Amino acid sequence: MKIALLTYSTKPRGGVVHTLALAEALAAAGQQVTVWSLGRGGDTGFFREVSPAVALRVVPFPDGPADETVGARVLRSIAVLRKAFSQSASSYDIVHAQDCISANAAGPCIRTVHHIDHFTTPELAACHERAIVEPHAHVCVSGAVATELADGWGIKADVIPNGVAYDRFSTTDPAARDAWRQRLGRYVLTVGGIEPRKGSLDLLEAYALLRGPHPDVRLVIGGGETLFDYRDYRARWEARAAELSIEPVVLGPVPEPDLPSLVAAADAFAFPSAKEGFGLAAMEALAAGVPLVVRDLPVLREVFGPAARFATTPAALAGELSAALTVPDPARRTAGRELAARHTWEAAAERHLAFYNRQGAVSSASSR
Structure with missing residues (x-):
């Protein structure tokens, strides 16, 4: 299975730690995994070494103007990542975004909702909403967040907890x-x-x-x-x-x-x-x-x-x-x-693979 995991940064935030650990566990299980991210501040790699079994695509993201707002930076992040990823998107069996920026950039995808934010900046609020309603399948790392998703949007998500090193x-x-x-x-x-x-x-x-x-x-x-x-x-x-x-x-x-x-x-x-x-x-x-x-x-x-x-x-x-x-x-x-x-990453990878296979079965059934 060719899997693309998308995240928004190379820095050590929780969602990025999750993405890399999941990618390595999926690769260890025999899958072809590529992690896509933006390289901010001149970054060409992630905050830690990543298993060579995982392919990395770090998209350069140059600094914006000094007066760039957070909303404008988010929109530019989405545009830069979307332009780079769109050239390869069709080559993957699974496209899985880990945050609202990468979900907006990825096109049709699976989305992990790690937690639900409440933004007041218009650009951020709109991006957050699209990143919830547009993906065709959802994963949450806890039942509490899955309940928020169900109560707020009527979306049913599979719950797959994080692993830990x-x-x-x-x-x-x-x-x-x-x-x-x-x-x-x-x-x-x-x-x-x-x-x-x-x-x-x-x-x-x-x-x-x-x-x-x-x-x-x-x-x-x-x-x-x-x-x-x-x-x-x-x-x-x-x-x-x-x-x-x-x-x-x-x-x-x-x-x-x-x-x-x-x-x-x-x-x-x-x-x-x-x-x-x-x-x-x-x-x-x-x-x-x-x-x-x-x-x-x-x-x-x-x-x-x-x-x-x-x-x-x-x-x-x-x-x-x-x-x-x-x-x-x-x-x-x-x-x-x-x-x-x-809480092992091996168990998390196994559950993700079962989830991916179910999505493939649903897609095949709907195409018939």
């Missing part, structure tokens, strides 16, 4: 972990950058409360590569940090080889996202055996169940983080490791 996060180098601890001391980690969807302001408020009982614990923030402009939100976050007299450690994007040891060396992992489809970074923390505190959302209850602690407010988040830092919980830790170990 369990071995990579569960067996990290002790020397690398020690290096992070020597550099940072004790710390609560979050990965995903500073942006509204990640609940960054709530985490800041929670950390200010956490410092009372745990003055030696730092807040460390990794990741943050994004297409969108969150400068205003970041400015509010920095102003509030100054008001609270706290100085979180903002690492920015972390080199891929260094990420597992950074996660494994953390004393707790905070995941206060306001909207998620699965929570891949949080699942990686469970693989590493790190106590996990997440926002109490239906999707995160579904995915993490007894393996996580849940909180709805900054005060509750601080309380659960404090408990995670002080109260040993081997049962929850074991549950987390077992949960992460069950």
Whole structure:
């Protein structure tokens, strides 16, 4: 089977991590897989090495004018990717887009809806809507998102959860972990950058409360590569940090080889996202055996169940983080490791292949 997987970036965002891992698992299962993406900022490859069994097509995406809006950049992204991909689209048995930009660019396709956004910018809202209603089949990474899709659009999606690189996060180098601890001391980690969807302001408020009982614990923030402009939100976050007299450690994007040891060396992992489809970074923390505190959302209850602690407010988040830092919980830790170990990319690839074959059968039946 010739499969094209399309994503919008080469940077380490959740959907891109998903795309590459799924592509490698599909290729390991004997399929011919090509990943298509835009290469922003001069990128000619992805943030990590990709199995040579996967073909890569990184389409150059030059910088726009200095005053280019996010909406205009999104429309230009779609146009550039569509022009490049349209020349090869007919050669694939399966075209599978992983986000709204690539779904708009791909033409007739399967779409994975990782989570549902709510945009107010007209261009983004229109692109988001088209990327939901125009694909001929849909996958969601959790039942909660599939329910949103059914309730909001009457669309039935197959649910295929993410995998996780369990071995990579569960067996990290002790020397690398020690290096992070020597550099940072004790710390609560979050990965995903500073942006509204990640609940960054709530985490800041929670950390200010956490410092009372745990003055030696730092807040460390990794990741943050994004297409969108969150400068205003970041400015509010920095102003509030100054008001609270706290100085979180903002690492920015972390080199891929260094990420597992950074996660494994953390004393707790905070995941206060306001909207998620699965929570891949949080699942990686469970693989590493790190106590996990997440926002109490239906999707995160579904995915993490007894393996996580849940909180709805900054005060509750601080309380659960404090408990995670002080109260040993081997049962929850074991549950987390077992949960992460069950989420393999091999299983995800098998379910995708079954889904693709069903789509082929439907197409053949409809053509008759």
